[in-house]
Amino acid sequence: MSKTVLFELGVEELPARFIDDALEQLKVKTETWFREQRIPFGEVKGFATPRRLAVQISNVADKQPDIEEEAKGPAKKIALDENGEWTKAAIGFSKGQGKDVEDIYFKEVKGTEYVHVTKFIQGEATKELLQDFRSVFLSITFSKNMRWGSYDLRYARPIRWMVALFGEEIIPFTIENVTTDRITYGHRFLGDKASLRSAEIYEEVLNDEYVISNVTKRKNAIREQLLKLEEDKGWKLIIDEDLLMEVTHLVEYPTVFFGVYNEEFLDIPEEALITSMKEHQRYFPVRSQEGSLLPYFVGVRNGDDKHLDTVSRGNEKVLKARLKDAQFFYEEDQKGTIDQKMEKLSRMVYQVELGTLADKVKRIRAIAGKISEWLNLNDLEKQQAERAAEICKFDLVTQMVDEFTELQGVMGEKYARLFGEEEAVARAINEHYMPRQANGAVPSSTIGSIVSIADKLDTIVGSISIGIIPTGSQDPYGLRRQALGVLQTLQSQQWNIPVEKLIDLVHQFYRELNLPTRTEEEVHQDLHEFFKLRAAYLLREKGIDPDVVEATLTNGVQNFAATIEKARLLVDKRQDPTFKYIHEALGRVLNLAKKSDVMEAKPKYFENDSEVRLYEAFKLVHPEYVQAMQEDRPAQALEKLSELASPIHDFFEGTMVMAEDEKIRNNRLGLLSQIATDIKEFADLNAIEWKQQF
Incomplete structure (x- = not known):
């Protein structure tokens, strides 16, 4: 039962x-x-x-169900003595199972007989x-x-x-x-x-008893009431799913109500209005069918529909006070100039060992300037990047951001426009905080992307330089998220800038500024490994198999967009039976090249035609391969390497690499080492489990 x-x-x-x-x-x-x-x-x-x-x-x-199970004991030769009597081992085993020696029987397991007993275990209530x-x-x-x-x-x-x-x-x-x-x-x-x-x-x-205990039913009840109100009033409610879930967990018996606020508050940027309603009061903002914000809000009461007018009035008073504050902050923040606000950053500590926010802004500006040079921006774009970097943190001293911290960047963009900054500069101030959360949107503009990467790199390099390194689940400064943001932005912009070059640039700034750091070698190693781990994470998120990830990142992250393309190319080649011939050739070269440090091949030491043909083929392929790699065209680079497959197979078929003559042997190994260098620059192909796929 x-x-x-x-x-x-x-x-x-x-x-x-x-x-x-x-x-x-x-x-x-x-x-x-x-x-x-x-x-x-x-x-x-x-x-x-x-x-x-x-x-x-x-x-x-x-x-519990009753169970009958078989217990295995010692081997027969241990269970019986030379006289055929039960030993202490057999007796102890049977007692331990709640049985007597009379219950023992023998069963053969892999050619050896063992004692067994069957025991019955009655299920408990x-x-x-x-x-x-x-x-x-x-x-x-x-x-x-x-x-x-x-x-x-x-x-x-x-x-x-x-x-x-x-x-x-x-x-x-x-x-x-x-x-x-x-x-x-x-x-x-x-x-x-x-x-x-x-x-x-x-x-x-x-x-x-007025409790809807089922979470889904309670959430659906709220949604249905919201949609009904939306239909009755002809509104368009901003139903944020996270807010809906939060409100669901704040009430036991939900009833939707609405309230109004003064239209004069609509002069406040709508981001501030929405934040006041959603984040502070848990209200759903209201838009017109055309999309403009309306002076209404919708809340959820933990109770029935009695006296809703009183509930609405009470909430209206609370919201009015909030919006009055926001209005005051907005008006006060527009006084003075951006440069006056920037002066306050010198009194705001960023990190004890890394200085003030003003110091951080100087570093961001220097990093952004160098990236702008590498991207060959025109003079106007360089000026915009410099200005955006220079004022990217000014809104942190505003009263609005002090009250609504989640609006950092958003209000910076608004205020920058009001203070007459160029559109590209204002937009970059907002974008440089992107992505704001995991899988969030990355900056779409060039200027915003430059400042975003500069800011995040400064944070990461500075933190790791003074020994703040994420461990396990501990990452109080969000360094992992910021590193992912750097990589995602580089991918989105398709910039031909190796990640390692960016890291080393910022690390060099820290050394030149004599900021406190650990040893140069320690910091360099930790930074490169940190970004390599983040790149590996993103590649796995894109469905790249771990062995291909390892092979692709053997030389570091490099140009991340090209690295992703390379990884996807290798995944495709793993599935291509025709690539087996090419991989076997390149793999043999990698294996033999490990046996020598010689990196030179001289034609005068060649003894057969297969050596000559391989050497000549490599001399033809190498410049085009290097050009393809420099221009981040991995498909073309691999295609050039693939042209060496036939000469390599012919070479191994007609040549004894490990010849007795040392000069001949080293010359052959030197030729293979030169080829292996190009292969390893592309990826460590031997790290990939090819055979499972063919």
Whole structure:
């Protein structure tokens, strides 16, 4: 016979950001626990509100299944003495299995006989086992915990009640003086406590007490109300999915309402208005059907639809105060000049060992200037890049950004236009923070990309120079994300600038400025390895196999856009049976070239035609190969190397490389080493598992 099991953990209000992860942990850990306990079960449903986490498990068996299993013991020659009597080993084995020696029988395993016994294990009652479920509740982890009262337990929030039911029976256990019962609690104001007659009626009982415990149903209820209001009013709501999920986790019984604010606030940049509503008040902004922002907002109440007018007025007052502040900040920030605001950066510490924000801006400007030279920008573009780099951080001293930190760059662009800066410069101030999150948009303009890369490289090189290196999950300065941003921007812009050249440029600036660094060799190695690991991550994200990633990055990241193209080319060649002939030739060259440091071949030491033909073929191919590599045309470069396949095979067929004569041997190895140098510059082809694909 099967029953439904319910576990509910009642707590004080959980932060919305904790709930999704905690509920997923609870569901996964519940399934794992039931399997480990050998308790047959059906579907596991999860429930969560700000005040509870719960799981409902259907079709749970009354007891564990009985099992009969065979236990293997010592070999027969150890189990019996020379007189055929049972040894202590056999007797001890049988007792350890709860059996007698009379229960022993022999079975052959791989040609050797071993003692065995068959034992029967009766399944335990599920009700008794379920008392240990408390360990699942205690195993849930949170990003931040607290202690309360005199208890030792650290948990996200204090535990106030627990429900544990096996069908209609209470499962008894206790956590920090809270004992399980059948009593749950409804909405804090609209509901009451309720007694659950059985585990099956959990969701229905809570519905009666103004709690929608199913997260998906609660989220859908909010969405449906938003869309209904949108249709009734002819509005276009800005329904951000992250905000919708957050609001879902802030309420137990949602009711949508709307409010209004003064049209004069529409003069504030809409990014500031939207941020005030979404980030600070959890409101959904409203647009017209044409897309312009309207002086309305939509909120979600944790309660029913009674007295909504009063709720709206209260929220309108709160929002008005927020927008008044934003309006004041916006007006104050427009006073003075950008240069006056820049002066304040010299009083803002960026990092104790790396100086002020003004010092950082100087470095960004110098790095951006050098990148501009490498890109052969015209004079106007160079001036724009220099100016954008010079003022890229000025909005950090504005009151608007101080209040709404997420608007850094956004307000910089707005203010730069108001202060008369060129459009390319204003746009770059915003773009230089891109990408703002993983897989976010990268800068689209040349000037924005230059300043973005310069800023991120300064942060990365500076941090690693003073020993701030991400380890494990610890990356407080977001260096990994910024390195990914550099690589993604380089890929997007298709710039022919090796990553290592950029790294070394910035590292050189730090040495020239005599900023505190570790030894030059340590920093150089850590920087190059750091970017190589980030490039490997991005290549794997693009579906490139690990062995191809290793082969492609053997000489570093180089021009990242070309490196991606090269990796994809090798993945395609791995699937191409006609490439096997070429790979075998190039691979043999790489293997033999390892046996010598000689890098020169002299025609006068050639003894047969195959040596001459290979040498002449290489002399023809090499300049075109080098040109293709310099111009970042990997497909053409590999095509040139492939032309050497036939001469290489002929060479190995007609030539003994390891000749007894040292001059002849070294000359042949020197020829192979020259070819191998070109091959290795392209990729370490021998790191790729070709044979599995042919």
